[in-house]
Amino acid sequence: MKRPLDGVRVVDFGQFIAAPAAGAALAEMGADVIKIEPVGGESARQIGVYGQAMVRAYNGGKRSLAVDLRTSEGREVARRLVHDADIVLQNLRTGVMEGFGLGPADVRAVNPGVVYGSVSGFGRHGPSRDRPGFDIAAQAESGLMSVTGEAGRDPQRVGVPVVDAAAGHVLAEAVLGAYIGRLRFGTGRDVEVSLLDVAIHLQGTTWGEYFLTGEVPERKGNGQPTVAPAADVVPTADGAIVLSAYTPAHFAKLCVLVGRAELADEPRFATNPDRVANRAALLAELAPAFGGLTTRDALDMLVGNGIVAGAINDYAQVTQHPDVLASGTFVEVVDDGTPYTVVRPPWRDGPHDVGAPAPAPGVGRDTRAIMAELGYPTTEIDDLVRRGIVRAGDD
Structure with a gap:
């Protein structure tokens, strides 16, 4: 059964959540998403159980190519990949992709029709454009923490990285719109999403109240401030x-x-x-x-x-919620004979629904196959593996 994005190639340079989440959404729609990561694995793989959970949650259905972009040979592998890509995703610090010769202008020079999607912390045009972007900083500087928590108590973060996750969905939405634009009008586009903008946008109603009244909202804990009993x-x-x-x-x-x-x-x-x-x-x-x-x-x-x-409900209770069970929200996938549970995407494609996603790939699991598709002979792949320029999962 064909899926909406069958035949679409996405090259995903993302790490942690925001860009990888967008790539995972596109993979669920059928795109061939190639995860580019360092030979030692992306940063999330280095932070224990939480990082392992992050990789599993936001990289299902992708292929992994592990390559050292600090080397000229590694950058050439990436350039070959983006040459024929439909969509490129990245959320590295501002200037890093340009330093690799893989920024939007670089990629567009060899692939004018590409849709290039980027996530930053604070946008790419203001004084904070070079600051690393993290969910918690966006929660803080967007006003979200100022309205979260009990009256008279310290501001609180939302209990999960909601801004990162939302940014992934926003990026997927934006690049899909840009891709449809390319199909209709023949031109590629650069799409930018910032965590700060997403965090503000999530508070649209509260911001609307502020602009209507001029009153700065305050933390009030549970309960809606203008209706009772409510929430x-x-x-x-x-x-x-x-x-x-x-x-x-x-x-x-x-x-x-x-x-x-x-x-x-x-x-x-x-x-x-x-x-x-x-x-x-x-x-x-x-x-x-x-x-x-x-x-x-x-x-x-x-x-x-x-x-x-x-x-x-706590998490254990949610797993037994009758509507969650009926919807099949939690699904088991198997990776190299080891089963584990993931949260499936929050949409269903009617009779075409594919159910459980494919598991997240190990580091460099698909390096050899992808490089062969790019025209690299086996001898050259072996040499690059031996020299540590690329990593193949079977080595």
Whole structure:
């Protein structure tokens, strides 16, 4: 069964998350994605279990060519690859690719139709263009950490590298648009994505409120600042839920469901501004009702009556979530006889869905095959392997 990007060649110079995530998305759509990494492996391979998880999460379905780009012979291998590439991806520090003779202008000189996608930390035009880009710095400087955490407490980072991961999806979206543009108009494009821009864009609604009111948002912990109860955490007998009763009708229904119909008429809770001002007191009034219910019973009661609610699950609980199981979100792949579990892409291609992705490649697993495709004779490949210019996974 053909996939949307069958026949499209992508050369991925990325490391860690942002560019590799974009490459993985394109691979899932059928592209032949070639991961270029140093002979010692990309940086993520050097940081233990977390790095191993990163490689597995964002490099499935790719082929690996390990090459020393510091050498002229290594750069020639890369130049041959990009000569016929449809898309090039990279998130190295500003100037590194240019130093290898593989920057956008260099590649376009030999491949005018290429779509060249880059990720940087802070953009390539401002005073921070040479700063290395990291998720946590983007969270901090975009304002995201300033609105994350409890009131009166230190700012908090989001618990996962959400900006890096989102940047990967943004880059994939942007290069696909540019590739469609090339098919329609015949011209290649340079696509730039910055972690800072992505982090700001993720906060679009909050930024909209700031520009409307001029009020700098503050950390408030759980609970939406202008509605109550909304996004509030309520303990149950065996865990906790988050619930939202946005409208007066929903709030009145919630009060009836928990056997406290009179709360809807109390002056402290009569209007939404009243409930926001007295949020702590409102949650204290609701707590006994939910403390006697299991999470499952609380959800059945609320969701069954049109109240927005969700169980607060840990990772082990998520793996047993019935909707996650039905969707096949976690899938097993096998690499050289060793099975491991990965998270599959968050889209489905209807009857053409391919299911589990291929495993991430080992360092240089496909070096020989790719170089043979580029026209290198076996003797020359052997010589480059012997001299450490390239690394083949079977050596």
